[in-house]
Amino acid sequence: MTESDKRTMTLNLTAREMAVLEQLAAAKDLSKTGVMRLALRLLQAVDSKIRMGQKLMFEDEKSKEKSELVLI
Amino acid sequence: MTESRVFLRKSETNELVESSLLDEVTDHHLAMWNGSWRPAMEAYCAGRVLRDKPEDHHWDWKWKANEWRPLLGYHSFAIVCENDLQGLMVASDFKSARLQAQFGKPIVYVEFVATAPWNRPELQNPPRYRGVGTVMVAAAVELSWDLGYRGRIGLHSLPKAEPFYRESCGMTELGKDAAHQNLMYYEMTDNQAERFRQK
Numbered sequence: 001m002t003e004s005d006k007r008t009m010t011l012n013l014t015a016r017e018m019a020v021l022e023q024l025a026a027a028k029d030l031s032k033t034g035v036m037r038l039a040l041r042l043l044q045a046v047d048s049k050i051r052m053g054q055k056l057m058f059e060d061e062k063s064k065e066k067s068e069l070v071l072i
Numbered sequence: 073m074t075e076s077r078v079f080l081r082k083s084e085t086n087e088l089v090e091s092s093l094l095d096e097v098t099d100h101h102l103a104m105w106n107g108s109w110r111p112a113m114e115a116y117c118a119g120r121v122l123r124d125k126p127e128d129h130h131w132d133w134k135w136k137a138n139e140w141r142p143l144l145g146y147h148s149f150a151i152v153c154e155n156d157l158q159g160l161m162v163a164s165d166f167k168s169a170r171l172q173a174q175f176g177k178p179i180v181y182v183e184f185v186a187t188a189p190w191n192r193p194e195l196q197n198p199p200r201y202r203g204v205g206t207v208m209v210a211a212a213v214e215l216s217w218d219l220g221y222r223g224r225i226g227l228h229s230l231p232k233a234e235p236f237y238r239e240s241c242g243m244t245e246l247g248k249d250a251a252h253q254n255l256m257y258y259e260m261t262d263n264q265a266e267r268f269r270q271k
Contacts, residue, residue, distance in 0.1 A: 027176060027177075028176070028177055028178055029177050029220075029221075029222065030178065030220050030221075031220060034219070034220045038165070038166055038178055040144065041143070041144045041145030041165060041166050042145065042166040044143055044144055044145065045143055045145045045146075045164070045166060048142070048143055
């Protein structure tokens with residue numbers, strides 16, 4: 001995608017949401033915009049899999065216990 | 073769609089040949105895959121037992137395309153040289169690094185990458201062109217830079233390609249992954265990506 005294809009939006013976040021966004025940006029070594037774009041792509045990919053009848057599971061590496069994350 | 077100029081090496085003459093790297097696999101590329109790549113693979117596999125077939129012989133790129141095309145987090149690449157398809161790759165951009173030094177940071181993950189049957193020494197000797205794998209890894213690294221991931225990439229390697237990722241690309245081997253058909257997992261750090269780009 002070229003720069004001219006991009007659209008600008010204003011995003012209103014609560015102080016807590018902004019704090020989390022800043023924390024994630026630091027942890028992921030990304031800009032805040034980068035985190036939001038990553039979140040969008042990840043949510044779309046997960047949603048697509050769930051629509052196909054698949055489940056999103058987390059597994060504890062040590063205990064091998066699995067838990068399902070249910071998205072609304 | 074962006075087209076970049078890249079070079080492959082023609083085996084017969086050892087010359088570098090100008091080629092195109094396209095950052096989107098189009099219907100035209102899939103038609104080329106169906107029209108020449110797929111029949112060449114099927115012809116090679118005919119009469120061979122499973123263990124003698126290329127590890128990716130069953131990959132159906134048309135089917136894969138239907139899965140990735142609607143999704144923002146997937147990026148596809150094709151290499152065309154002298155009007156023939158030479159390589160295909162699909163990468164995703166929302167997976168996290170496993171290597172301790174970059175754990176949890178986003179990487180470009182190479183989901184699938186393959187070179188055309190006529191570029192594989194085990195299928196055609198000498199192969200038509202060399203360098204498809206290197207161009208594709210470079211494309212993944214550049215995508216990682218464009219996304220702000222500093223060149224970090226990761227992939228699971230089919231067994232025959234392991235020396236290429238380890239030695240030619242300088243990636244770190246993280247062991248076999250039981251959750252991924254026991255394939256060897258590799259990652260490239262930002263420093264390794266910088267060294268790879270300078271090659």
